[in-house]
Amino acid sequence: MIQTVRGTRDILPADMPLWHRVEDVAREGFRRYGFQEIRTPIFEKTELFARGVGEATDIVHKEMYTFIDRGREDREGESLTLRPENTASVVRAYIQHRMYADKSPGESTKLFYVGPMFRRERPQAGRYRQFYQIGVEVLGTSDDPAIEAEVIEMLDWFLKELKIANTTLLINSVGEPASRAVYLEKLREALEPKLDALCGDCRHRYETNALRVFDCKVESCQAIILELPTITDWLDDDSREHFERFKAHLDARGISYTVNPRMVRGLDYYTRTAFEIVAHDGLGAQNTIVGGGRYDGLSETLGGPPTKGFGFAFGLDRMVMALPEEEAALIREAETPDVYIVFLGQAAREHAFGVAGELRRGGLAVAMEFEDRKMKKAMTQAAKSGARYALIIGDDEVSSGLYGLKELSTGEQQSLSLAGIIDKLK
RNA sequence: GCGGGUAUAGCUCAGUAGGUUAGAGCGCCAGAUUGUGGCUCUGGAGGCCGUGGGUUCGAGACCCACUACCCGCCCCA
Structure with a gap:
């Protein structure tokens, strides 16, 4: 019997009301906050993700579904890739259709998307090779931290509306590319004399992504970790000020958060503000339900005009899993x-x-x-x-x-x- | 990509140191109850025991491989 491909699954009618509910609430939030929908192709030129998401990321160098398109007699087929995320595509569309052209200074383009993404990872609970994301992007000339706070306020409403409680908002500033590079160097300098004392995983992290050392759970590494410099110590003045203003905007909206100086995002394009929302119920190890941040400069990387950007994506699959049992039961009843x-x-x-x-x-x-x-x-x-x-x-x-x-x-x-x-x- | 666990009826699971016809609960079908469901009782259908090899007189059980799922690592939504 032919079955679904590893890491993919059928969403059956019994669960569909839950998916509809999450999507409906999201769309209502987007309506209230002024986001408009965009749909981009499921596959794009491989180069878009290589440049946009970053050559060095795991996503690009080992998780993409890439294939060579059929060629013609006079020309080779080109390399295409099933999208592993949607931000690069949305920014590509923003540039391609010159969506900035009819905007006045400071006016943002606010877009949202819904659809499947593809990453060739080892499947687990809450992790699939074809998974669904809903996300937004705010693009334009302004990098006002009020934009960030407003987007997070929308997420806050959204989670409350879905009765998903017991979540934590983690925030951090990863700084400008330049200040981050300086920090990474300092971090590696601090780690180098202690390499022998670190666990095997951490020695590997030192080579590949030194920031990950902070996430180590090994007892003997903890003492070393406490001594390490954090990225907030090395932020450039502008990023530091930006981060302070961002936090003030959250405070003003009564949104609680935890600053986690060790949190980093897996995509290269992030600058300054980065955030995650983790759920503590209903999910296993894959408990990040929302991830996002600022990505000033991504447009330029893709050949577009200087543009500020901020956005997030959440996993629909995980959001459905995070719905409390009682709420899920009520939702199922509604579609009878x-x-x-x-x-x-x-x-x-x-x-x-x-x-x-x-x-x-x-x-x-x-x-x-x-x-x-x-x-x-x-x-x-x-x-x-x-x-x-x-x-x-x-x-x-x-x-x-x-x-x-x-x-x-x-x-x-x-x-x-x-x-x-x-x-x-x- | 690495390590560990699991795979028996539609679903959730039993199955004792390998031994005849593989069980339960829920669900499904029929009847008790001829125009009124949920509760109860009675009966019934439904399994190449994940797939392929091997050990054995004999395998659901033991061994190997594969596949899938689950849990960590990694990564991330």
């Missing part, structure tokens, strides 16, 4: 039919087709099966469908035009005309 039609006998069946049509034209969600069942069985089916009401149609009802409408949760039943039913349930 209004009415389940129970008919008795062939004449009632023919009549029921018309009734179903009328109710549907009246705006109701109507479930009806075509099998002529015994009443008892049909009522069982009605209950199973999750419908709030069963509508009973037998020979008596056909001749009177009054139908039995039974509320399944209470068992209460009344006789109503079609118009009466639509009126009651609308």
